[in-house]
Amino acid sequence: MQSLQKISSRFIPLRIENVDTDQIIPARFLKATTKDGFGKNLFRDWRYENDDENKPKSDFVLNQKQYSGAILVAAKNFGCGSSREHAAWSIQDYGFKVVVSSFFADIFKNNALNNGVLPVTVSDAFLQQIFAQGAEDTLTVDLAAQTITIDATGALETFEINSYKKTCMLNGYDDIDYLLNMKSEIEAYEKK
């Protein structure tokens, strides 16, 4: 897993609530047996007319040239629905390092963290402030300090993350490394 410490970037505003994982990556792309190359199918059916890469839908933010950056900002209840980790893989593969929303679905949040994508939960009011920014404005996310800042206005909010996950993310460790080191404790538990 890649580590993440601090990032300043423009962002892509996705003003849609309840973005479910079927939208993030439609089921027909789940036939892969590796984790690679999902980025090109991220939000596939919102991005293209009739699944045709030559016909990008101009009303969808990923197709609007003025927007760019490694931070995706979405309205509430992002990542609901299926447990498919392919959703996190596609977001990561597309180049996002952080997803900001006022509310995340549980399984997606775990999947993102397990793939080095940081989910940042902000208040509704702060989310609206971000959406009010221009396309050139940037956000700074500092994991060590657990803060997110709108650079143009200096508005800042702190976000929650448990210290275990934070350490993993800062160092690029994953849970499996941790669990593999616990084998004797697990065996002892089984004997109880």
Added chain:
Amino acid sequence: MGKTLFEKIWDKHVVKQIEDGPSVVYIDKHFIHEVTSPQAFSGIEKRGVPIFRPQQIVATADHNVPTMNQELPIKDALSKFQVDTLIENCKKHGVELYGLGHKYQGIVHVIGPELGITQPGMTIVCGDSHTSTHGAFGSIAFGIGTSEVEMVFASQCIMQSKPKVMRINIDGVLKNGVVSKDIILYIIAQISASGATGYFVEYAGSAIRALSMEARMTICNMSIEMGARGGMIAPDQTTFDYIKGRLFAPQGADWDQKLVQWSALYTDADAKFDVEINIKAEDIEPMITYGTNPGMGLSVRGTLPTMERFSDATEKQNYEKALKYMGLTAGQSLLGMPVQNVFIGSCTNSRIEDFRLVASIIKGKQKDPNIKTLIVPGSQEVAKQIKAEGLDKIFADAGVEIRQAGCSACLGMNEDKIPAGEYCISTSNRNFEGRQGAGARTLLASPLTAAAALLTGKITDIRDIL
């Protein structure tokens, strides 16, 4: 202070509590299927570690399988490769596989309970969000991502933060024509598609106690559709009667001992929940969804919200987007609207009781000539039972074909899809955009409401034909 059912099971399975971090939770049973397991298998291979407890894993192929001519090779090359990869991986790692052609094959959440693998007090995971189904037996069962599948492969444990607990009490007697699918659609419509995010839900109350195991599974199945990590129901005599005698159920002295343990699995009278919700069974009507998330549901006789109901600009925009996708207008009623497809199946409603229910409605009648159907049992066992009970005759006489077991049109991944722009009354669990195929318009409902539409070709209140 007493403990909740959830806490009793959780506490017993915590191997270690990481300070200001998640708990390391031991997993009793791990189900896998072809879609969310390949990257986990290659993950442990890359690390060079074996599967820690292969005998605690059960695999099946369900998402990609065709529901006709299953004896022939799968036509879609990618689907075939994924199913073949599962076979290969299970063989290599010593995992029991009930694959295509096996008499126990079926949708993972149908076969677990049916084979008696799912039991009270267990922790159960699967790389599939509807793992919540198994909670109907009084187990902690939840969906996980592929990295977590890899964790369980490597260590039989998972890292989880302890969720908050919510209890939903449904007391009273259900009205005629109202079944368990309506209960859960009603709850989700009340609390929204994110109303239980962060919670584990226990369903309780006299209306829940009165339900059969299969009906309880339908409710727990859709817990994830309101954001809950999982749902559960305390085991009781109904649960024990269901499990007894099944293939992997405990036997003899082992059964007696298990029964004692299982009987202690209930929420203590003085236990505290973070949230409690009370619902009167009498308030629940036959339900249907109109939008693009399962929270957008109403009574089949109701009208869609008007635009004025939304004050928030983003909410308004989202409602408009859903209406546009569904081809519906604010304020309209759905009753009498023609539909083109009926799908009866999925891990929510593809068990024998669902087929009995539908058969009881269509018996001696003809399906509407304009309706296309996908009627799909959840497992080979269910298919077998349909035949044994002669239900297949009732369906055939009504002009309806029964297909072979699989996830089918629940998700647009296999051959069964709903054409763009067409409406489908579906007994499945998700009405997301494109879920049943690009452009497909899904209306979630109970098997009874689906059966009614099968006969009339329209959205119908089942009580009008009962």
